[in-house]
Amino acid sequence: MDTSRRSFLTIAATASALALLPTDAAFGAAAPFPGTPGLPLAAARGARLTNLAHLRFLLADVPVVASTTHTTYGIGARPLVRAPWTYADTDGAGGFRPVGGGTRDAVTGYWTQGAYNADDIARAAIVLLREWRATGDAQAADEARDVLRSLAFLQTTSGPNAGRVVLWQQEDGTLNPSAIPVELPDPSDSAESYWLARSVWAFGEGYAAFRDADPDFAAFLLARLHLCLDALAKESLSRAGQWVLSDGRRLPAWPIAGGADATAEAMLGLAAATDAGDARSRQALQTYGEGVAAMATDPSQGWPFGAVLPWTGSLGFWHAWGAAAPEALARGGALLRRRDWSAAAIADAGRFTPQVLASGGPHNAWAPIPAEAQIAYGAHGRVAGALAAAAVGGEGLRVLAGLAAGWFFGANTAGIPVYDPATGVTFDGVETDGRVNRNSGAESTIHGLLTMQLLDANRDVAEVATSITGLRSFSGLRVLEAEAARLSPGAVVVKPDGGAWIGEGNLSGGSFVRLAPGEWAEFDVTEAGGILHGLIWRQAADAGQATWEVFAGRKTVWSTRTPAGGTGDRGLTEADGMLVPQLLGGDLPDGPLVVRCTSRGDxxxxxxxxxxxxxxAVYATKTGSAVLYANGARKDQRVSPLAPGAGRAYEADGSQRGQAAQGGKVRVRGEGFTITR
Structure with missing residues (x-):
């Protein structure tokens, strides 16, 4: 299961005390997985990184009984399917204990949510399908079949909810449509959902995989995929071409569950089925691709630097989990020959991903400031997106994918490997302070394996990733809090009673400074050549302007103005106003500067x-260092090297533009990136 958009993942709140430990308490520095410190090296020499052992440990046999609304393929002959346990808690002795969602009733054995869930069942099937297709592993094929049969049983086949999917299931096969705590939609098959989108993904890839090997089963999967599309036709697909203004921006009204995140994962299944010849999937792919592409952003306008926004509910919120949009747009764009989709994928991969890596890695939320824990789901999205974009862009995106995949081998906030090729275990995440969640549930396991399968299929990328042992330093976005600035006498620090979350994002530091007309705040800036963004919680109604001035001593370097309000009707967003960094300007001179924000309104x-x-971002490698340099300005830059090494300079689309080193300096193309190793 993944986090919701509003309840950001906070591993410390859900992990046991045993699971969440500082790095040095969890493991020895040299061997985070006891007894296996040399395995990444072996992997780089040619051994497969993908290991299904832990996923197979999570798989359980589940009895199922046909009803008027739920059945599956071959249920009469084999009333047994397979599904992965949702969670697996460490036992403190090197093993794991399967755990369901919620709390378990000691009498009935039922979990308040369930033992298994459709989200993880669908994605586990995809891992098994891809392993079978990559290696010919017959066991993986059999397991994929049974896991897909499990997913099909969760799909409602008749009545008003036909085509939709029940999320939770108990150990004895009983379905739990209404979990505790309540999850929307409730009941879980009463409307379209993330789990319906992921069912489309799994059924689409399953149909493509079994089409030749088992035509009867493939036909069943295609029928279930079409049943999903029947349900979607009543909701999101019925709104195709409809638009809404949200906080002043025209947004599509037809993404699944209001998000490019869920829709992109459905697109991956639709792309697979389209490639296998299904015309109906092609039509749905075309429709949903238009919606996801409409969520792309212009990197020349600053934040979020070319990322595809995941949610129509906020213009100031991006999350790493579920960020499959660049992968889906690149695949769909190649299939349907949509250059605009490919361009959006390349911008996300080539402009935004370098900023993610330079800000310390795939923090789970940019809301709008990067924060929260880092998890395998988020790391996988950056790798898959860059690799898919490289197929329609340039080779530099492949090297970038390798750096992003280094997260699994030590380039994270804990500085240790979080994937073990000897067991297939992927830890559930690392906190911003370096603590490690040593549990290994289905979602982390699945996205760790999906990443390893990509590396096994792309050995040049695997060589980069497995050479990485840590993250030495990074220099990305820096935030100067308004409440810590020099304030005029009438400026007021406000800490909202409801906390940092304002409905569309988080106030940095949990508070803001209210500036009445004429009041001001001053910031001391020491970064040479920084690009400035003002973060104002804008109001829906007109609230005047903020005047921004940059001073070098008594000299005014430049000034600009930004609106304090005027966002208009909130539309699909959940709160009035918005919290989005506004690009002010760059080209700051060397030396200390003062930036003053003066209110001309509220x-x-x-x-x-x-x-x-x-x-x-500077990475420790087995032979020295690798360095990523990402240029946020339009002009080429020449900077002092942060570590010895040779490499290439790349345009933002990944195309190569010469050697990195020139005259003792590192050359970074305008809006592009350079990687040295």
Whole structure:
């Protein structure tokens, strides 16, 4: 199961005390997985990184009984399917204990949510399908069949909810349509959902995989895929071509469950079925691709630097989990020859991913400031997106994918490997302070394996990833809190009673400074050449302007103005106003500067955000260092090297533009990136 958009993953809140430990308490520094410190090296020499052992440990036999609304393929001959346990808690002795969702009733044995869930069942099937197709593993084929049969049993086949999917299931096969705590939609098959989108993904890939090997089973999977599309036709597909203005931006009304995140995962299944010849999937892929592409952003406008926004509910919120949009747009764009989709995928991979890596890795939420834990789901999305974009872009995106995949081998906030090729275990995440969640549930296991399958299929990318042992340093976005600035006498620090979350994002530091007309806040800036963004909690109604001035001593370097309100009707978003960094300008001179924000209305100032002109990430490798340099400016830059090494300079689309080193400096193309090793 993954986190919801509003309840950001906080591993510390859900992990046991045994699971969540500082790095040095969890393992020895040299051997995070006892007895296996050399395995990544072996993998780089040619051994497969993918190991299904832990996923197979999670798989359980589940008895099923046909009813008027739920059945599956071959249920009469084999009333047994397979599904992965949702969670697996460490036992403290190197093993794991399967755990369901919620709390378990000691009498009935039922979980308040369930033992198994459709989200993880669908994605486990995809891992098994891809392993079978990549290696010919007959066991994986049999397991994929039984897991797909499990998913099909969760799909409602008749009545008003036909085509939709029940989320939770108990150990004895009983379905639980209404979980505790309540999850929307409730009942879980009463409307379209993430799990319906992921069912489309699994049925689509399953149909493509079994089409030649088992035509009867493939026909069953295609029928179930079409049943999903029947349900979607009553909701999101019926809104195709409809638009809504949300906080002043025209957004599509037809993504599944209101998000490019869920829709992109459905697109992956539709692309597979389209490639296998299904015309109905092609039509749905075309429709949904238009909606996801409409969520793309213009990197020249600053934040979020070319990312595809995941949610129509906020213009100031991106999350790493479920960020399959660049992968889906690249695949769909190649299939349907849509250059605009490919361009959106390349912008996300080539402009935004370098900023993610230079900000310390795939933090689970940019809301709008990067924060929260890092998990395998988020890391996998950056790798898959860059690799898919490389197929329609340039080879530099493949090297970038390798750096992103280094997260699994030590380039994370804990500085240790979080995937073990000897067991197939992927830890459930790392906190911003370096603590490690040593549990290994289905979602982490699945996305770790999906990443390893990509590396096994792309050995040049695997070589980069497995050479990485840690993250030495990074220099990405820096935030100067308004409440810590020099304030005029009438400026007021406000801490909302409801906390940092304002309905569309998080106030940085949990508070803001209210500036009445004429009041001001001053920030000291030391970064040479930084690109400035003002973070104001804008109001829906007109609230005047903020004047921004940059001073070098008594000299005014430049000034600009940004609106304090005027976002208009909130539309699909959940709150009035918005919290989105506004691009102010760059080309700051060397030396100390003062940035002053003066109110010409009613300004709710949260922070000043500084993007380095050239953001960097320095990785420890087995032979030295690898360095990523990402240029946020339009002009080429030449900077001092942060570590010895040779490499290439790349345009933002990944196309190669010469050697990295020139005259003792590292050359970084305008809006592009350079990687040295």
């Amino acid at each position: 300004v709710r100032l949260d922070a000043l955000v500084i993007q380095p002109r050239v953001a960097t």
